[in-house]
Amino acid sequence: MNILVVLRMVPDVVEELEIAPDGKSLNLEFARMVLSESDDHALEQALLIKIRDGGTVTVLALEAPEVDDALFAAMAKGADRALKITGPKAGVTTREAAHIIAGAISSEPGLKGADLVLTGTQAINDLDGLMAPMLAQELGLPFLGIVTGLIPNSSARTALATKEYPRGVRGEFEVALPAMFGIQAAEKPPRYVPVVKVRNVMKSRKIDCVSLAETVEPGFPLLQVLEMTKPQATGHAEILEGSADQTAEALCTILAERGLL
Amino acid sequence: MDGQFWVVVEHWKGRVSQITYEALAVGREVADQLGASLHAVLLGHNAREFVPTLGKADCVIYIDHPLLSEVVAETYAEALVQLLKEGKPRGIIFPLTNVTLGAATLLGARLRLPVINFCTDIQFAEGRLQARCVLYGGKIESRVAAEREPAIFGLWPGARPAEKGFSERHPLIEEFDMILPEPAIHLKKYIEPEAGDVDITQQEVLVAVGRGIQSQENLHLAEAVAKQFHGAVCASRPVIDQGWLPLSRQVGKSGATVKPKLYLALGISGAPEHAEGMKSAALIVAVNTDRGAPIFNIAHYGIVGDVLEVLPALSKAIESRKGVGSHA
Numbered sequence: 082m083n084i085l086v087v088l089r090m091v092p093d094v095v096e097e098l099e100i101a102p103d104g105k106s107l108n109l110e111f112a113r114m115v116l117s118e119s120d121d122h123a124l125e126q127a128l129l130i131k132i133r134d135g136g137t138v139t140v141l142a143l144e145a146p147e148v149d150d151a152l153f154a155a156m157a158k159g160a161d162r163a164l165k166i167t168g169p170k171a172g173v174t175t176r177e178a179a180h181i182i183a184g185a186i187s188s189e190p191g192l193k194g195a196d197l198v199l200t201g202t203q204a205i206n207d208l209d210g211l212m213a214p215m216l217a218q219e220l221g222l223p224f225l226g227i228v229t230g231l232i233p234n235s236s237a238r239t240a241l242a243t244k245e246y247p248r249g250v251r252g253e254f255e256v257a258l259p260a261m262f263g264i265q266a267a268e269k270p271p272r273y274v275p276v277v278k279v280r281n282v283m284k285s286r287k288i289d290c291v292s293l294a295e296t297v298e299p300g301f302p303l304l305q306v307l308e309m310t311k312p313q314a315t316g317h318a319e320i321l322e323g324s325a326d327q328t329a330e331a332l333c334t335i336l337a338e339r340g341l342l
Numbered sequence: 343m344d345g346q347f348w349v350v351v352e353h354w355k356g357r358v359s360q361i362t363y364e365a366l367a368v369g370r371e372v373a374d375q376l377g378a379s380l381h382a383v384l385l386g387h388n389a390r391e392f393v394p395t396l397g398k399a400d401c402v403i404y405i406d407h408p409l410l411s412e413v414v415a416e417t418y419a420e421a422l423v424q425l426l427k428e429g430k431p432r433g434i435i436f437p438l439t440n441v442t443l444g445a446a447t448l449l450g451a452r453l454r455l456p457v458i459n460f461c462t463d464i465q466f467a468e469g470r471l472q473a474r475c476v477l478y479g480g481k482i483e484s485r486v487a488a489e490r491e492p493a494i495f496g497l498w499p500g501a502r503p504a505e506k507g508f509s510e511r512h513p514l515i516e517e518f519d520m521i522l523p524e525p526a527i528h529l530k531k532y533i534e535p536e537a538g539d540v541d542i543t544q545q546e547v548l549v550a551v552g553r554g555i556q557s558q559e560n561l562h563l564a565e566a567v568a569k570q571f572h573g574a575v576c577a578s579r580p581v582i583d584q585g586w587l588p589l590s591r592q593v594g595k596s597g598a599t600v601k602p603k604l605y606l607a608l609g610i611s612g613a614p615e616h617a618e619g620m621k622s623a624a625l626i627v628a629v630n631t632d633r634g635a636p637i638f639n640i641a642h643y644g645i646v647g648d649v650l651e652v653l654p655a656l657s658k659a660i661e662s663r664k665g666v667g668s669h670a
Binding site for chain 1: 354355412415416439440441443444446447448450451452454455456457458459460472475476477478479480481482483484485486487488489490493525526527528529530531532533534535547571579580583584585589590592595596597598599603604611625626627628632633634636637638639640641642643644645646647648651652654655656658659660663664
């Protein structure tokens with residue numbers, strides 16, 4: 082099984098996000114970028130399949146701050162090859178990214194012919210669509226999203242995929258390969274890789290680069306961001322101030338008054 | 343068909359999803375602003391029984407086909423591609439749930455139409471269809487305009503009360519025949535969740551833990567407080583994905599919807615996917631180190647602090663009030 086995993090960097094929402102002076106975008110200059118959470122699960126799912134069934138795992142990402150760290154970490158975890166598309170403009174949308182990535186996959190000989198193409202089912206900034214169905218359309222592949230389990234059958238050229246539904250229900254699907262999957266969660270939590278192992282990979286391996294010049298960008302905007310703001314809450318919690326002991330005591334008083342204690 | 347606004351009906355396992363009515367309520371408002379008729383698009387097999395429940399729409403476009411008996415994104419998208427050859431709506435609302443997710447994007451990609459995701463509101467204003475969207479886990483809101491029509495909107499649950507999407511009216515029905523290609527994806531079976539040791543939907547008090555609990559070893563702190571309240575511990579997605587608690591304890595989009603008397607949200611940011619499952623709790627108390635966390639926008643009371651410090655303090659305070667030692 083040859084598996085291609087598309088990774089994206091997104092702003093870390095644990096940090097304070099800042100809106101750019103234009104009021105229409107995020108100020109990414111000081112934002113800490115991290116691997117999109119469900120992409121991390123997509124990578125893990127690919128590695129689990131490789132361990133179970135053999136094959137290769139290639140990771141592919143657009144150039145972005147901190148992306149080299151993510152790609153080296155992916156190789157340290159077990160990815161066979163890492164590839165970076167260089168030259169995209171900052172703040173590229175999901176739709177533009179999908180077009181660029183699909184172009185790279187179609188033009189780069191080493192990326193063609195993957196049996197499974199995996200990416201996260203949804204990123205926190207997928208404003209103009211989701212990556213997996215966009216890529217599926219561009220690459221002419223079948224698509225299934227919100228996947229939490231994936232067992233390929235190389236001889237039958239199919240995969241058994243588990244999709245998550247509401248209320249804990251799951252659906253088991255048979256999918257003809259090659260196919261594109263949006264991974265919600267891997268069968269196991271993403272593995273931890275020690276920093277020292279990542280550093281060793283940085284010294285011994287390299288990230289291959291594909292220039293954006295070899296891809297074609299989409300020609301027209303389909304939507305326009307008019308403004309970006311911090312949420313204007315319709316309500317906001319009454320904040321209990323003080324030390325942990327003081328706030329705990331204050332909370333107990335409130336709960337007791339409501340008959341909950 | 344002209345001057346229309348469409349809402350795609352989500353139905354699953356024999357029932358129309360609640361979000362369909364929320365979407366119809368939004369769609370009705372937008373259609374009225376546009377001076378357009380509201381059409382509900384019902385794709386299914388032997389699903390005609392749902393039509394009378396869709397009276398908020400002026401008309402129900404019903405496609406009956408065996409391949410539409412289950413929601414497969416590419417089949418849904420293909421059906422809509424064919425429908426859009428017949429009619430040109432100004433916009434189409436898709437419910438943004440695990441059932442339908444992906445179909446909106448596929449349709450947009452196939453026809454090169456604008457897709458606007460994560461919508462909490464949709465309006466026709468300043469001569470364009472616009473949406474208010476929630477991004478970055480609920481930390482940013484964005485107002486977005488479609489540059490082309492029809493525009494496709496992915497609507498978050500909770501945009502309107504579902505009751506606003508009901509009507510006693512009987513909508514007109516338009517039926518179309520279509521030939522759909524056999525998809526490369528087939529549903530083999532549904533797997534129902536295993537019954538958990540605790541039914542979190544029946545608990546009066548839920549102590550919910552998120553990423554802020556940091557490790558499985560710290561779960562006993564939450565369990566101790568839950569025990570003091572005679573409640574149960576539940577969790578947001580990251581805790582379940584780590585395998586620290588079983589799937590039966592998950593609250594949110596893929597898990598349970600709960601309405602306890604008290605919901606203690608500990609180290610949970612309050613992303614829309616989680617809020618969807620707990621925002622109707624009678625009393626929500628949030629503890630988070632990030633004063634700007636979206637959970638504080640839906641909680642009634644908040645403590646800005648470290649869960650690992652607040653939990654033992656809370657346990658101690660409860661213990662002293664009850665006057666009995668109840669640590670697990």
